[in-house]
Amino acid sequence: xxxxxxxxxxxxxxxxxxxxxxxxxxxxxxxxxxxxxxxxxxxxxxxxxxxxxxxxxxxxxxxxxxxxxxxxxxxxxxxxxxxxxxxxxxxxxxxxxxxxxxxxxxxxxxxxxxxxxxxxxxxxxxxxxxxxxxxxxxxxx
Amino acid sequence: xxxxxxxxxxxxxxxxxxxxxxxxxxxxxxxxxxxxxxxxxxxxxxxxxxxxxxxxxxxxxxxxxxxxxxxxxxxxxxxxxxxxxxxxxxxxxxxxxxxxxxxxxxxxxxxxxxxxxxxxxxxxxxxxxxxxxxxxxxxxx
DNA sequence: CTCACTGCAAAGGTTTTGCAGTGGG
DNA sequence: CCCACTGCAAAACCTTTGCAGTGAG
Numbered sequence: 562x563x564x565x566x567x568x569x570x571x572x573x574x575x576x577x578x579x580x581x582x583x584x585x586x587x588x589x590x591x592x593x594x595x596x597x598x599x600x601x602x603x604x605x606x607x608x609x610x611x612x613x614x615x616x617x618x619x620x621x622x623x624x625x626x627x628x629x630x631x632x633x634x635x636x637x638x639x640x641x642x643x644x645x646x647x648x649x650x651x652x653x654x655x656x657x658x659x660x661x662x663x664x665x666x667x668x669x670x671x672x673x674x675x676x677x678x679x680x681x682x683x684x685x686x687x688x689x690x691x692x693x694x695x696x697x698x699x700x701x702x
Numbered sequence: 703x704x705x706x707x708x709x710x711x712x713x714x715x716x717x718x719x720x721x722x723x724x725x726x727x728x729x730x731x732x733x734x735x736x737x738x739x740x741x742x743x744x745x746x747x748x749x750x751x752x753x754x755x756x757x758x759x760x761x762x763x764x765x766x767x768x769x770x771x772x773x774x775x776x777x778x779x780x781x782x783x784x785x786x787x788x789x790x791x792x793x794x795x796x797x798x799x800x801x802x803x804x805x806x807x808x809x810x811x812x813x814x815x816x817x818x819x820x821x822x823x824x825x826x827x828x829x830x831x832x833x834x835x836x837x838x839x840x841x842x843x
Numbered sequence: 844c845t846c847a848c849t850g851c852a853a854a855g856g857t858t859t860t861g862c863a864g865t866g867g868g
Numbered sequence: 869c870c871c872a873c874t875g876c877a878a879a880a881c882c883t884t885t886g887c888a889g890t891g892a893g
Contacts, residue, residue, distance in 0.1 A: 578847095579847065579848065579891090579892055579893075580892075580893090581847095581848065581849080581891080581892070583848080583849070584848090599882095600882080600883080601881095601882080613849095613850075614849085614850085615849065615850045615851060615852095616850095616882095616883085617849085617850070617851075617852090617883085617884075617885080618848080618849050618850065618851095620882090620883060620884070621848080621849085621884090622848090622849095624884095625848095634779040635779070636777045636778055636779040636835065637777060638774075638775035638776070638777045638783075640781055640782075640783055640857075640858070640881090640882080641781075641881090641882070642779075642781055642882085642883085654824065654827055657830065663827075665824070667822075670818065673814070673818060674834075677811065677814060678836075681808075683795065683806070683836075685840055685841045685842070686795055686797075686804075686836075686838055686839070686840055686841070687838045687839050687840075687841065688836055688837070688838040689798065689837050689838040689839070690837045690838070691834060691835070691836060691837070692834070692835040692837065693815075693832060693833070693834050693835075694777065694832070694833040694834075694835070695819075695824075695827075695829055695832060696829070696830050696831040696832070696833065697827055697828045697829040697830040697831070698827070698828050698830070699826055699827055699828075700826045700827070700828065701826070720866090720867055720868070720872065720873065721867075721868090722866080722867070722872095722873065722874080724873080724874070725873090740857090741857080741858080742856095742857080754874095754875075755874085755875085756874065756875040756876060756877095757857095757858085757875095758858085758859075758860080758874080758875070758876075758877090759873080759874050759875065759876095761857090761858060761859070762859090762873080762874085763873090763874095765859095766873095781856090781857080781882075781883070782856085782857070783857085783858085
């Protein structure tokens with residue numbers, strides 16, 4: 562995944578979005594922070610270099626980025642939303658100790674699930690996507 | 703899963719919890735509503751027969767039930783929490799159209815995943831549990 | 844230039860907290 | 869009886885919204 566400022570500008574304009582400093586900063590923050598940050602962590606991160614960004618703006622931009630498939634929400638069983646800038650097909654490792662969420666990419670697994678459910682045919686339901694949460698602990702925890 | 707009032711009383715006292723009318727009502731509501739309700743739906747449901755229950759109480763009781771493994775949080779990418787009274791190992795079908803979440807029990811799938819990851823051995827991570835979200839649409843949607 | 848975007852501040856919705864009073868064991 | 873639990877109300881949070889002003893194309 563390419564992530565220089567120039568490449569962020571390109572991603573935005575490819576989607577027909579105006580390339581504003583705020584949008585660049587938010588995408589850049591998500592990429593740099595890496596660990597599926599909350600809106601609040603993104604806001605704090607950006608304010609270090611750009612103290613004037615409004616939190617309302619961050620939420621609006623995140624919605625826009627999600628609509629335009631540049632960012633995904635990460636599902637958790639907490640009530641604070643977390644965001645993910647990796648748009649490749651992947652799953653997540655959830656640490657139940659420290660709340661860290663790490664990407665887990667595994668094409669073989671996707672193939673396995675796809676095949677399994679093709680034969681399974683759940684009645685009355687049409688599958689679009691799988692999201693596997695792998696919960697456990699990192700050794701360092 | 704047994705769910706009469708008497709059985710609910712037993713579940714509570716087995717965990718060493720005081721058997722209060724509020725706790726019974728909340729567990730009973732979750733079982734009866736079935737469809738992974740929000741706290742708000744639980745509160746409305748209970749108030750029909752017990753108008754005096756405080757919403758703070760419901761949240762406190764839900765936390766207690768979760769700590770004592772009588773209820774689980776359901777993972778979603780929304781900011782409202784949903785609750786699940788089915789403590790058997792199972793996964794969920796998520797309808798992206800109508801927000802319905804339905805239980806999906808499949809021991810064969812659990813076996814498949816268990817075996818797959820036993821050989822896989824993710825470095826630095828110790829797996830405790832899998833949660834598979836199966837996203838799609840019900841035919842009626 | 845113009846319309847989409849931002850900043851600001853207020854409002855909305857959900858969940859948590861503190862405390863006095865109650866009731867289950 | 870006593871301590872855990874409940875009701876009530878306020879507060880804390882996170883997120884959304886409205887609007888006037890700004891700036892990207």
